[in-house]
Amino acid sequence: MKMKELLLFLSCVLCVSADVLHEDIKIAGCSDSDGEDVYTLDGEELAYADFNKQEEIYPQPPFVDPMTYPGAYEQAVGQLQICKQNLKVDQHDFRDIPLERDAPSAVMIYTRDEVEFGEENTLICHVTGFYPAPVNVSWTKNEQKVTEGSTINVPYPNKDGTFTQISRLQFTPQLGDVYSCTVKHLALTQPLTKIYDVQAPPQSDPGVGPSVFCGVGLTVGLLGVAAGTFFLIKGNECS
Known part of the structure; x- marks a missing residue:
């Protein structure tokens, strides 16, 4: 019975793992003076084109296996030129439509x-x-x-x-x-x-710990004296 329960539990774990979805997003955009080409996975940057440095940047932490996209920067440059051409057309056709704007939340x-x-x-x-x-x-x-x-x-x-x-x-x-x-x-x-x-990290008062232990020791000692006195009086009464 225990083996069946274990197998059922493992099956459920595998099912849950298989149902996990990841979002892989690429966005390419441009303005009159700038451009953007970025890959993301689950909200984290994997790579982006730096048009000032003229190279593809991979801002990945050092503990992961490195991931690269050969030819990604050259492709981004080509898409940027197309984007700027489309932008000129859109600016002409939609020049009277107000732009949507959302402030940072x-x-x-x-x-x-x-x-x-x-x-x-x-x-x-x-x-x-x-x-x-x-x-x-x-x-x-x-x-x-x-x-x-x-x-x-x-x-x-x-x-x-x-x-x-x-x-x-x-x-x-x-x-x-x-x-x-x-x-x-x-x-x-x-x-x-x-x-x-920039503030100093909080530190405990070095005198608090010894004071507490001394207080506890004094209390236990007084309780021991009181208990000894009680039994001594009772013993005398019995005799």
Whole structure:
């Protein structure tokens, strides 16, 4: 009976695993001055064309097997030219139709790794829920604009048709430093700013632990004295 139950359980696990769906999305787009060509899997970037560096970028973590698309950048360049030609036609035919605009629904700022003072880390500004792409992200440190050490990925699509974009800033945390990322978008009447304040990690009072143990020991000792006194009196009464 136990063997049958085990086999049934394993069968269910295999069935569930077989029913898992993954979303593999490619998006190609352009503007008058820029273009985009990106592959995503389950909302994570696999590869994108960097038209400034003139190469295909693979922003994959080092612990996965590397994945490449031979000829992907050359294909992206060809699609970009076609896109720009179609854009000219669309701009002429739809010039009187107002553009749809959605402001970012969420802006978050956080560190990639646990903060250790003096150890290099990465600040991440995560922007999602906006349309059209892209957004503009700028960084400050102690109210001074940061011009080096920041990057931003190409926008990638969400399930609802909006976009997500992530900017990263390399920094070395020092106590008291204040960082900010500011997001600008066509649908925003004013920029959105998120603040990251470098603070000391919470530490427990070193005197609390010994005080607690001393208090417990004193209480147990007093209870022992009281119990001994009680039995001593009862013994005398019996005699």
